[in-house]
Amino acid sequence: MPTAGSNERPWPGWWRSALGRRYAAVFALLVSLPLLAYAAWSAAQVYRQQRDALAAVQTAQADAAAARIQRFLREIELQLSWLTALPWTPDGAPQRRLDALRALRQTPAIADIALIDGQGRERVAESRLALGRVDSMADRMASPAFSGARQARGAYYGDVSFRKGSEPFMTVAVAGPRGEAGVAIAEVSLKYIWDVVSEIRIGDEGIVYVLDPAGRLIAHPDINLVLRNTDLSATLRAFENQKAAAPPRPALRLVGTRGEPVLASSVMLAPPGWRVVVEQGLQEADAPLWANVQGALWVAAVSLLLALSAALWSAWRIARPLRELAQGAERIGAGQLSHRIALHSGDELERLGERFNSMAAELQASHDNLGRQVEERTRELSDANRAKSRLLAAASHDLRQPLHALNLMVAQWRRDPDAAERRRLGLRVEQAIAAINALFDGLLDVSKLDAGVIRPQVEAFPVQRLLDRMDVAHAAAARDKGLELRIRPCDAWVASDPVLLERILGNLVANAVRYTRSGAMLLGCRRTRAGLRIAVWDTGIGIAPDKQERIFDEFYRLDAEGGAADGGLGLGLSIVARLAGLLGHQVSVRSVPGRGSCFAVTVPETASQPHLPTAANDSAIDALQGRRVLVIDNNAQVLASTARLLEGWGCCVLAAHGAPDHVHGPVDLLLVDMRLDHGDDGVAAISRLRRQWGRDVPALILTGDTAIGTRERIAASGLPMLEKPVSALRLRSALTRLLQRG
């Protein structure tokens, strides 16, 4: 049962998750950067637009204020122009005085009025402060007001002067349409412009004020600034410098009349040459901009929070399953193979979780599988071990017999000096030794087969050769038993290992001989679909059907109903089965108890090959004659007897305990024992000598070592090998073969 996903401790916190931190950083960056960039861009846009709008609005407001001041001045002009409508008459003064008084009454801004006739003489003077004059005839021809009014079209505006250094006044003079009408000169108190400028509201705290051409403040909502003769010529200059730029002119940034930073725009008021300035606090003017920036920043902040939340959530959604996977992997790594994780995110992660689970399941299955296999192997190994033990036990049992016989015979030999008896005993000793040899051969074969050291060398050969050798090997034994061995000739060629196939057939024939008390044995071949079926028929005791399987087991001997007197370890068929398995040939048995058996081995047939020269067979015996053979064996006794043997065959023998450094004369053949002194082995010695002589001298390795490592080393070297104890005949044929191959 898969264990559920982690719900042990709560999520520790995204800031401890590297994934969470990275996501948070990336999201935050991805969100906040564009937003801040937008906020900055938007702020810049708003700033620009707002400043443009402000300048436009301020200019409009200044225009409006200027228009009102213009009206104020026009009023005065109008009043004065009425006073100069008619030409002067010598007695016109009293009437004109009333006109002047009326003008004073209607225009509070006019403080003094003087009416000058066409000749420049003052006829009427009225004032709010000073005493009035009538027909004073004072000459005002030279006054700038008089001449100015005459020259100007419309009104003459004098410079602004500050009475008592504090009150702003200006002379306005209007000349009549005709010279005789004279000129009306008025002193205007500019404090009355205060009404205009103080009424105009610019935003919350913005103001309008007026500067004269010299930069002196002549009207301002705070009248006291005017009375103090505030000098704003710097501001005036700033505006005049700005004249160069084309309209719409931007608002100027100045220090305002109240001391704070302001944005100001101005317009010119033409006839008096005044500058009407609109001023607004920078803070107030920029308030919408800051509101916009603040808004954008709040949006950015909120979006950042959302982005961080999204990052947190995304990271959590991914990191939690990953954590589960990690924990799951850890558990499984720790051996808890039944652990399964449960991810339900409905996306790739869930699939990953499923894959993980299936992987874990497979791991578990393969683990169990391996366990089973190990068990099996262990069982097999222990079975094999037991089999080996059985083999050893049986072998030692079977070995004791001939050894015991040998003992007796040796004892008898000692006792009995009779030559004839000795000869008889010698024969029996030989038999006993032969039996022991056979036993060892059989044991070695089985162990070699089990070790897997035997490598079949498949070649194409005529099967008749094999049949002939069977005849040679077993016909005599059959005759001795009174049995007939019939062999049917066959001209087929087969692909197999001739030596191993000979062993198989040899064992089958030997078994047939052993277990047939009377009758005949037939050895023949038949072509079948599966290949060439070489069969051995006998009229022996037969094998019961239930035992037909078991006969291929080691040491299985049918209970001798008198048939197994000549020994036989019961290894024969097991060897046959192993060899057949190695060669890939099928072995079959048919048997009827009491009637006989038929053992067959099926071998793949092959096309016939051209007849190989079998020459040198005759010269086999001569092959060794006169050959120089180097024999190396660390066992002095073995070395000596081997040397004597070879010399008997006609070889010139050089004997050494170990690989010699220097040899006199050429060497035709090497015969080397595997186990040499000083950690040297035969293979290494041979290759060293071959290198030394610069040619591949034919070499044969002799070894009594059945260890797999040694066998493999020899097999890997490719050198032919014989096992001790080796019969002289075998040795000779091996050496001959070597020399023939060259």
Next chain:
Amino acid sequence: MAAAAGIALLPPLIPPVQAQPSRTARIGWLGWIGAAGAAASALALAAFRAGLADRGWAEGRGYELLVRDGDQPRSADLAAELVRSGVDLLVAQGPMVFGARKVSGATPVIFNIGGDPVEAGLVASLSHPGGHLTGVTSLSTELAGKRLELLKTAMQWGSHVAAIANALHAGFTIERDAVQAAARRLGLTLSWHLLKSMDDFDTALPRIASEGAHALLAVPDNLINVRAQTLARFSAAQRLPSISGWAAFAEAGNLMSYGPNVHGYYRQMAAIADRLLRGARAADIAVEQPRDIELVVNAKVARALGLDLPAELQLRADRWIE
């Protein structure tokens, strides 16, 4: 990150708070009763309070008024007392400023005089007072001659004008000279009747009656203001056209007044007080002169006197009292 930036931007967005004094302002009022008594100052005080209210000062919450009335000899002591009680500024009526000036130290003083403050030595110039004193002038001296001229237009016969004045009035001598000069220009004769206290009315008025004046000029002053009604009755009885400086004079039953509008006048003082309380320096506040001079004519009195007011007077009158 964004929040920090937003917070950093907050201060500029908070509109700057008006610099209101944290504690209640204390204004010391030095009223000049002179010979007039306590009531004289009340009119001015009321107008001043109204002016402060217009500018957003609430009496009791925003400011408190400590009133000390006296005459010029005691002005210094009273001023000192006010200064000791920790007033933020002193408002001195008429001649009280002279005593206050001696003891005010750094406390700003707002004066209210009829004459020229530069000549009186109170300020360096009208535009830049330069010290701790500033205030308003009632242009009394400048208007003195004009009043006589207006009176002359109202006189249908005769050329003798009786001038009644408070001899203790600050700058009186200058004013008298101006009136004198104007009388010469206008071809009038003047007789001066000086008062030093309320009681002097009882002696001066019969004298005026006995002298056979044709018109009465009352030099504007608190004393005159307080006894405006007395003078009204007197001039009605004597059938004298009369003129003074304050509208209250004409309202009280006299023929005319020519001078600054009292409300506007005291409003100007309140404006100065407001500025001073908000932290301006007296040296930076220019002395203000009244902008509007109004001619107030009492038509009822004119009819009672049987006066046929000439056109020029009718044209000039800014306000008629019916």
